[in-house]
């Protein structure tokens with residue numbers, strides 16, 4: 001098997017020591033070592049042991065931190081949970097980011113992991129993070145990837161449940177949610193957070209929304225839970241300045257550059273046979289300006305066309321056609 005594929009396959013192993021897959025993976029490592037592929041076997045061993053360690057500590061944390069029945073309050077009238085817990089297996093985490101953005105996100109992860117050492121010196125990790133940038137560039141995915149990497153449960157706030165049509169209840173829903181997760185280490189995602197923030201000036205339900213934003217300002221200010229709070233928005237400009245100030249870190253998610261586009265294409269097509277004559281660089285230049293999501297869509301569309309046409313190989317023509325079909329979605 002191609003080495004890159006093998007590495008990707010190993011990264012996707014969840015790491016439950018009782019899982020047969022882990023045993024098969026150990027056997028593959030031993031086989032590769034026997035064949036004299038020492039570097040590869042060491043690399044695979046490292047990936048596997050990291051996944052097993054993360055899985056084990058995650059399981060341990062889940063047991064101590066999810067006491068039955070204490071999680072996630074619901075909205076009083078409709079009994080809808082105010083946040084959803086997303087299972088670890090469903091978290092998207094294989095990302096392609098420009099170096100600067102990758103470094104910024106790793107910094108958040110490293111500070112969380114080092115939180116106890118930081119505390120010895122009276123320091124606190126970055127805890128309240130805002131991701132902004134154009135649609136489809138990995139804002140929500142970055143939050144999921146952080147939860148995956150630091151092994152915390154992932155909770156997504158459900159604004160449709162928080163914002164109640166009953167006067168006064170939106171604010172109390174918000175308070176109830178923050179109170180209930182106060183002692184619970186998790187990554188709490190306020191996705192498309194501008195939904196609340198921009199309503200402050202929209203003139204819609206003015207009194208109620210004012211109260212909600214003010215409550216949110218206070219909750220953000222006082223947020224001292226043992227996990228992370230991550231908010232995302234498409235539009236930096238539409239966020240209330242007072243809200244901006246309350247974050248410990250603000251990270252821009254840019255559109256992918258040429259190098260990232262090539263990696264996105266390669267990753268998305270990694271399970272396909274791709275024509276050897278395909279010039280990824282040339283294709284990437286044509287995709288500059290596309291969001292990461294759209295680049296992934298172009299590659300997937302090309303792969304699907306090849307399969308439907310019973311072609312054994314994804315050709316440049318499949319990709320060019322997919323690019324032309326998707327151009328209409330660019331900048332939307």
Ligand SMILES: Nc1ncnc2c1ncn2[C@@H]1O[C@H](COP(=O)(O)OP(=O)(O)OP(=O)(O)O)[C@@H](O)[C@H]1O
Pocket residue numbers: 092094095096097134135136137138139140141142232233234253264292293294296
């Ligand atoms: N940096 C990235 N690396 C790999 N895939 C990416 C990246 N960014 C986006 N994608 C792809 O695009 C999809 C959408 O990404 P995501 O939901 O994070 O976008 P977003 O920035 O939150 O967009 P929106 O503003 O519309 O909510 C992902 O499921 C993934 O397939």
Ligand SMILES: [Mg+2]
Pocket residue numbers: 139140141191192232
């Ligand atoms: Mg999003």
